[in-house]
Amino acid sequence: MPTASYPSRVKLVDVGPRDGLQNEKSPVPAAVKIALVHRLQDAGLREIEVTSFVSPKWVPQMADNAEVMAGIQRKPGVRYSVLTPNLKGFEAARASRPDEVVVFGAASEAFSQKNINCSIAESIERFAPVVEAARAAGIYVRGAISCAVGCPYEGEVAPERVAYVAQLMKQIGVQHVGVADTIGVGTPLKVQRAIEAALQHYALDDVSGHFHDTYGQALANTLAALELGVWQFDTSVAGLGGCPYAKGATGNVATEDVVYMLHGMGIETGINLDKLIDAGVYISDFLGRKTQSRAATAILNKRAG
Ligand SMILES: CC(C)(COP(=O)([O-])OP(=O)([O-])OC[C@H]1O[C@@H](n2cnc3c(N)ncnc32)[C@H](O)[C@@H]1OP(=O)([O-])[O-])[C@@H](O)C(=O)NCCC(=O)NCCSC(=O)C[C@@](C)(O)CC(=O)[O-]
Incomplete structure (x- = not known):
């Protein structure tokens, strides 16, 4: 049996400050979000998804978007991304x-309606002017395809739906697509089919994985994506998060767990695992709960002796 050949280097985008915190019921002060971003960049993260410019009525936790962005002391070489569902959000961003x-679009009609209040076709119409304005301003545009394997309202989602949305995103000039298992129901082969669907329209360098860990499959799904040559992933420090419109779904795969796995496989990330664990402890302590990262928990137990 041939051994899979894995990429030698992987880029992780920590989405903790955005995806991780958007669903928190109690307000998280802007200063804490800013401190988390600083800790992540000090740990070696080179891309951080900071916040979203969405309706504060829909997602109150992200209402401090401009304040958070303004408070970050930017580090050279680090990229800061934000969600923009429409032109209003883009102008503010x-x-x-x-x-x-x-x-951010979806492979499922029902999720598109619940999450952004419009159909898939309408979402593409809303995204088109965002893409045009962003690219004219020299800002890179990534697209997220939610519910790429399963939807909380429609159940299983066929890879053809992912290919369809990827094609629409490509047509309007979105430069990169993230294949998102929003509710964490995917298993490795299903995730590979969803990624292959995106690869019908995007090059390997322009496709990433975004896996929630609800069913404990996210690391296995990350490995399955790596086997296809995917080398970019969204992950969330301490495994924070969940989507307000995907009830019951847990956070993204913990950044610490992915870093531990990749380093163990000899794959470079540029991330210092100890500093990353400290960033996870910082935010978990603030939220008054334990980290969801298994690797961080094990290493913290070892540190405690
Ligand atoms: C998309 C909208 C805004 C459409 O919402 P809408 O109600 O259809 O928008 P509208 O254009 O009809 O406007 C209604 C009101 O919202 C305001 N509005 C309109 N747009 C904006 C904006 N950008 N920023 C601030 N305010 C905005 C607008 O000004 C107006 O205010 P009013 O006159 O009633 O006072 C709404 O549905 C929304 O905000 N949804 C939130 C979606 C969200 O943030 N979901 C979580 C992130 S996605 C995710 O987590 C998945 C992902 C990416 O991680 C990948 C994965 O795992 O799947």
């Missing part, structure tokens, strides 16, 4: 000088 904006 633009003033805060993001390096990258994310338009």
